[in-house]
Amino acid sequence: METWGGDQVDAAVASCLAALRPVADQDWAAVKAGRLEWSCHTTAFHIAEDLFSYAGQLAGRAQEDYVPVELVLEGDPGSFGLLQVIETMGVLLATTVRATPPGVRAFHPYPFRSADREGFAAMGVAEVLLHTHDIAEGLGFAYEPPAELCEDLLTRLFPHVKPGPAPWPTLLWATGRGELPDRAPVTEWRWRNNLVIETERLTLTGVRPAAARDLNLGGDGGFTWSEDGPYEGTRRAAGMLTQAYEAGVHRPEFGMFALVRRQDGRAIGGMGFHGAPDEEGRVEVGYDLVPSARGQGYATEALRTLAHWALERDDVRVVFATVDRGNEPSRAVVTRAGFTQVGDDGTHVAYVLRR
Template identity: 40%
Template sequence: MTVTPDDLIAAADLCRETLAPAVDADWTAPAADIGQTCRETIDHVVSCQTFYASHLASRAPGPLPRLRKHDPDAPVEQVLDLVPAGAAVLAAVARGSGPDVRAFHPAGMADPEGFLAMGCDEIIVHTGDIAAGLGVAFAPPDDLCARIVTRLFPWAPSDADPWPTLRWANGRAPLGDRARLDPDWYWQCAPLAEWDGQVNRRINPAAWSP
């Protein structure tokens, strides 16, 4: 697979390692310019992992209610610990799912690799958002960023560095002379063999839209 369960675990560990030194910072600060606080964003990261895992585990043909309800009073340290915990659940479900398994995501009927790639994307990109809001340095591995781009954004340019390209594909920043994308960007979470050659667009606004 282009993106593996081990990649998801590594991304989650990197998130916690990057943000743990800033647990005493002001987590009500905006996470970049995505319209959420840093605290809301890390809660979202955790919820994504359990949302993906529940759909993949049950082979859900349609949307399921979310398993996790945010506790706004939980210490940030505890929420950070839930990032690798949630990733471990999704990774385990993906390992136990055959490549032909499909489950619902609003972007399409995803296979296990698609869910893993989306899980990595949520963790890496939102860690960057939070790090920007807290003033923490963050530089994810180029190899992982490149594989996320390849799996989820087959239309993305291949002539730029992977981390800036991943940020561009997620609508975070311009890339060279390419303008910042509108909030209707989306993933190719179904297998790449089924990609129709068109740029995927979301119908409903993203939750993080400015």
């Protein structure tokens, strides 16, 4: 899977500049930007501010809060000057994303208090595309960015949103800027960066729908795998995630995680849930490891951490696992992780861990 980030920031900014330069001779300060309360001038500056802020967060590796710095314009640069600032800040973010190693995360408040380089790139692209739309709407002309860019954005920041008939109208609907047939209007929204959960030796990295689709089709999902990975169970789980996303029932925190070994940055397996908790607070977990990583306690370590993470939530009361009866190593993993056997039908053995 090709690295996603810097090129997409460049493409979003190029789309913005191509749309707005022909109308830069108008008075942006006198016109409200679409449905926003801001003027088109303020909205354009906001685009530049966000690009600058995301680059700063990622470059500075901020962990607890925003880096205490702000972008200040010198004088009144006018609309043409604002576009130059957007272009410059776009280069800054794209360059920072390209220079940031995979796995590095920095603070962003929603929803899990961090984002990786792909997340910051996606947030930058979202700010550019959506606010270019707002400015265009305010100035009275139509704007539509490349469909592929919008689809990429939906799979990275809106994994909880069912794909619609076309990516751009779906993105506008998901952010309260448009309508879709048979869907209620959106009045409040948030994007969702992927979740990571740390253990002593591993990082459980939430797999985005785009990565899951690539894994299911035989790719690497953007991860650097151990030589004998990914294993077949990981690819099947990626297919389940892809189906859930396309059906609009995917909840990212109850999806799939790649088990990334911190000492070398290599993915050694997959672990995750078969779906969101049911009405009784019951959620099922599954996992696999590449052969070379087995017998070293990685699966037990990951399962114990993920199960306890789930049980700390208000909507989970029981974590459930089913293991093939003849799979003694896997049965040992769930037992060491604290699960109790509750059933055996001769083919599969059922285990639970309760709150």
